[in-house]
Amino acid sequence: xxxxxxxxxxxxFDHNRNPRNFHAMENASHSCDGYNPLxxxxxxxxxRLDGSDxxxxxxxxxxxxxxxxxxxxxxxxxxxxxxxxxARETVSKFLDMVTGSSDPEPEDKSMGKLSIFQGVxxxxxxxxxxxxxxxxxxxxxxxSTDGEKASxxxxxxxxxxxxxxxx
Amino acid sequence: MRAMAKVNEIDTRTWPQVDFAKxxxxxxxxxxxxxxxxxxYLDNAATTQKPWAVIDRMRxxxxxxxxxxxxxxxxxxxxATEEFEKVRxxxxxxxxxGSAKExxxxxxxxxGVNLVAGSWGRKFIGQGDEIILSNLEHHxxxxxxxxxxxxxxxxxxxxxxxxxxxxxxxxxxxLLTDRTRLVAVTHVANSIGTIxxxxxxxxxxxxxxxxxxxxxxxxxPHMKIDVRQIGCDFYVxxxxxxxxxxxxxxxxxxxEVLEQTPPFLxxxxxxxxxxxxxxxxxxxxxxxxxxTPATTQVIGLGAAIDYLxxxxxxxxERQEKKLLDYATELVSRIESVDIVGxxxxxxxxxxxxxxxxxxxDVATILxxxxxxxRAGHHCAQPTMDRFxxxxxxxxxxxxxxxxxxxxxxxxxxxxxxxxxRG
Numbered sequence: 001x002x003x004x005x006x007x008x009x010x011x012x013f014d015h016n017r018n019p020r021n022f023h024a025m026e027n028a029s030h031s032c033d034g035y036n037p038l039x040x041x042x043x044x045x046x047x048r049l050d051g052s053d054x055x056x057x058x059x060x061x062x063x064x065x066x067x068x069x070x071x072x073x074x075x076x077x078x079x080x081x082x083x084x085x086x087a088r089e090t091v092s093k094f095l096d097m098v099t100g101s102s103d104p105e106p107e108d109k110s111m112g113k114l115s116i117f118q119g120v121x122x123x124x125x126x127x128x129x130x131x132x133x134x135x136x137x138x139x140x141x142x143x144s145t146d147g148e149k150a151s152x153x154x155x156x157x158x159x160x161x162x163x164x165x166x167x
Numbered sequence: 168m169r170a171m172a173k174v175n176e177i178d179t180r181t182w183p184q185v186d187f188a189k190x191x192x193x194x195x196x197x198x199x200x201x202x203x204x205x206x207x208y209l210d211n212a213a214t215t216q217k218p219w220a221v222i223d224r225m226r227x228x229x230x231x232x233x234x235x236x237x238x239x240x241x242x243x244x245x246x247a248t249e250e251f252e253k254v255r256x257x258x259x260x261x262x263x264x265g266s267a268k269e270x271x272x273x274x275x276x277x278x279g280v281n282l283v284a285g286s287w288g289r290k291f292i293g294q295g296d297e298i299i300l301s302n303l304e305h306h307x308x309x310x311x312x313x314x315x316x317x318x319x320x321x322x323x324x325x326x327x328x329x330x331x332x333x334x335x336x337x338x339x340x341x342l343l344t345d346r347t348r349l350v351a352v353t354h355v356a357n358s359i360g361t362i363x364x365x366x367x368x369x370x371x372x373x374x375x376x377x378x379x380x381x382x383x384x385x386x387x388p389h390m391k392i393d394v395r396q397i398g399c400d401f402y403v404x405x406x407x408x409x410x411x412x413x414x415x416x417x418x419x420x421x422x423e424v425l426e427q428t429p430p431f432l433x434x435x436x437x438x439x440x441x442x443x444x445x446x447x448x449x450x451x452x453x454x455x456x457x458x459t460p461a462t463t464q465v466i467g468l469g470a471a472i473d474y475l476x477x478x479x480x481x482x483x484e485r486q487e488k489k490l491l492d493y494a495t496e497l498v499s500r501i502e503s504v505d506i507v508g509x510x511x512x513x514x515x516x517x518x519x520x521x522x523x524x525x526x527x528d529v530a531t532i533l534x535x536x537x538x539x540x541r542a543g544h545h546c547a548q549p550t551m552d553r554f555x556x557x558x559x560x561x562x563x564x565x566x567x568x569x570x571x572x573x574x575x576x577x578x579x580x581x582x583x584x585x586x587x588r589g
Binding site: 003004007008013016038039040063064065066067123125126129 | 202524525526527528531532534535542543544551557558586587
């Protein structure tokens with residue numbers, strides 16, 4: 001059970017049951033869908049940037065597993081109030097952390113509560129659950145709601161490869 | 168543990184000639200540990216493990232007998248060809264086919280369906296023709312037909328499923344018309360385990376003048392198959408689901424239908440005569456086997472069939488039924504578990520959802536206990552849609568699984584329930 005406790009921290013259960021910022025947003029400036037065809041997890045991310053390019057509000061809707069939902073919930077809590085540049089930096093650090101491509105520097109406290117997702121890397125099949133909302137956030141920031149036709153984000157190219165796998 | 172003792176007691180009494188506890192020693196993978204726990208391999212509907220008999224025979228063939236088949240002009244290659252073609256005969260017997268000429272080696276069940284859709288289907292299905300599928304199909308028995316229907320302007324009709332996960336046969340009667348050209352149904356539903364009444368379906372389809380394809384990927388390793396008794400025109404299966412290697416499958420085609428079927432993939436060793444102007448093709452089955460085949464894999468399939476015959480399909484079927492009954496009893500007893508699919512006639516597959524935990528979370532909790540199950544839509548999204556679930560957790564059993572593993576599964580599910588209840 002040690003590994004499993006590394007993955008499912010108490011706060012993940014809390015955010016799974018009571019996700020923060022879990023609602024649609026009417027006046028979002030940016031939004032995007034995320035979908036993991038492998039497991040059917042779905043997310044829609046809403047972002048409102050103010051005049052100074054700061055995340056004034058961010059929320060999500062969707063359905064999926066506990067890792068996905070808690071990750072989306074933590075993400076929205078973490079990036080609210082950040083500038084777009086800071087939010088993108090956080091996305092990049094988070095993805096590095098859960099894929100295991102780099103460890104956060106011990107003195108780097110910027111990941112804060114997000115570091116609870118570090119255990120995900122021990123469960124490669126669950127990495128996509130943790131990253132779905134983050135990829136959808138990047139997708140949202142890359143295009144404004146009134147802009148080009150919305151496209152869907154998939155967790156990463158790995159997920160696309162998995163889609164074609166059959167039983 | 169009293170229930171387990173009871174089941175084991177029934178075992179020994181009923182089938183003293185097969186010691187299922189000892190059978191595990193013949194499958195080396197089953198002795199593995201994962202995350203420090205003994206592996207409980209309950210993902211047999213995805214793929215099965217190989218016995219020593221298969222592993223050893225392939226090693227032996229590769230070490231001492233391997234050569235090109237059906238094209239070598241030397242004794243060594245002729246011997247390899249004889250071994251290879253012997254397996255075709257074994258498969259024919261295993262499936263109850265009339266002749267080895269009705270057995271085509273493919274790369275898997277998926278390729279089998281694609282071959283039939285892309286060659287027979289493209290020739291015989293036209294504008295306004297109707298194809299009947301069921302709501303229990305794997306995507307591999309939907310997509311080739313959907314592509315064909317879109318190309319030809321044909322219509323796809325779907326046999327609905329009742330709440331237990333059984334096909335609505337009255338509705339099937341209504342769907343069957345004089346425009347029906349093909350009925351393609353799965354023998355056993357990979358997602359929820361239903362065993363379909365394929366014999367009745369094929370008889371009715373034939374009476375209506377339709378050709379039939381049965382997807383036997385989930386059935387062939389678990390029950391005695393007799394394609395002539397079933398009465399189908401095509402039957403497909405995958406070797407890796409029947410204790411043989413991956414990358415290999417079988418397409419059975421009834422002689423008369425196979426002879427009318429044009430080639431699918433073209434290339435070497437499937438021709439009679441080739442010129443730049445015009446070519447003529449070999450008769451079945453070689454017409455459908457372009458290029459060098461998966462030679463060693465075919466030899467492995469032959470060994471797997473010998474192995475299954477030595478255990479006996481009727482023993483396998485009954486042992487797996489026992490495992491299914493025990494698992495159903497233990498799992499359905501757990502509060503907040505919903506078993507998806509409760510067909511009267513069911514293979515050893517349990518697909519379920521938990522009220523508070525997502526199937527992927529459940530699979531991870533089980534994985535942490537060394538229990539390998541599948542979570543997801545099982546490549547059967549229309550079936551998931553029918554039961555209004557995005558995904559399920561699926562445990563699928565083989566005769567080499569134990570009653571103790573069933574108990575570990577039930578304990579793991581209980582653990583997940585408690586963790587997520589909050």
